[in-house]
Amino acid sequence: MRITRVETHDLRVPLPKPITDSIHAVEKWGVPTCVVHTDEGLTGWGYTGTLSPGNDLICETIDRYYAPILIGKDPFNVKLIWDELHWSLLRWVGRAGITQMAHAAVDVALWDLMAKAAGKPLWQYLGGHKPERIKAYCTDGGWLNWSREDLVADCKRLVEEEGFPGVKIKIGKEDPREDYERTKAVRQALGDKPMLMVDCNQKWNLATAMVWGKRLEEFDLFWLEEPLNPDDIAGHRRLAEELNVPIALGEHVYTKFGFRDYIAAEAVEYVQVDATRVAGITEWLQVAGMAACYDLRICPHVGDMGQIHQHLTAATPNALLQEYIPWIRHCFVDPIVVEDGHYLVPQSPEASTEMKPEALEQYRVR
Ligand code: MG
DSSP states (O other), rough: EEEEEEEEEEEEEEEEEEEOOOOEEEEEEEEEEEEEEESOOOOEEEEOOOOSTHHHHHHIIIIIHHHHHHHOOGGGGGGHHHHHTTSSGGGGGGGHHHHHHHHHHHHHHHHHHHHHHTTTOOEEEEEEEEOSSEEEEEEETTTTOOOOOHHHHHHHHHHTTTSSSEEEEEEESSSSHHHHHHHHHHHHHOOOOSSEEEEEOOOOOOHHHHHHHHGGGOOOOOOEOOOOOOHHHHHHHHHHHSSOOEEEEEETOOOOHHEEEEEEHHHSSOOOOTTTTTTTTHHHHHHHHHHTTTTOOEEEOOOOOOOHHHHHTTOOOOOOOEEOOOTGGGGGOOOOOOEEEEEEOSSSSSSOBBBBBHHHHBBBBB
């Protein structure tokens, strides 16, 4: 099989309601999408996720710099191609962010092609593991711009009516006392059993995290996510040592070397590696394998909001649970299916990354 053509689409999908966390206000989710065509008529689909700005730069990177490298290649040489993209001249201008996310979209498309050619769901093509259902937790009721009443009502509904075994809420208000009160209200409403995670989105510095991380311990949190700047490995190591709450992070760690440094420093306890932020499935699998060597659990950041991480979680013994944020679910030909707070493992012979033509039509800005 040979690659004959590569196309990109800059998609921007409006959210059901605008949301905020401690450092972002989001109205549209950006989905730079890459379609790889072959001489056998199969097409591979890959994408990454943004806040929308930068989508154009990611598409441009693929169109102008990565597509010429791909033409004529056999997608089954995915690791060789990975190296060639990784060592391309673009490396000079970026080893994280735009170049890495463009690489992710391409790499995911190649794995989709291989699964399609093999006639198996990607998770089976990767060796399989979890047979039926994957435990999920929901983030989509815990946004920072929800009032305390709405926050409590949404979290209760997600657990009691929709059956999620856990929920995540955003923290990082200007006054951390508000975070404390909101977390307390949610824990009281849910009772002891459901998992409750809090996500600070990098807002705190070490001093704030030491004081308020300790105060939040009483709510029996499953984890504290991204308390500090993602480049501050030493700060996260201090927190992992001092707090009686596990530290989760990874959505802003762009390479396997970044994860190696976090893991070796014992600065992360739940590894949230995202296949659309590191350079695709190829690098994601390397990080998951490295985490397994340290007996760490993978809980992928669901930046893709599609099925890539369902396939990868289903194929990875040390993957524990999956985040749920269904903003772009309706765009996919084979969308995620959640029943009673659990993902059903996809059965279609692909990576489930293909978008519906009407989604391209509706959300494409070029
Ligand atoms: Mg997060």
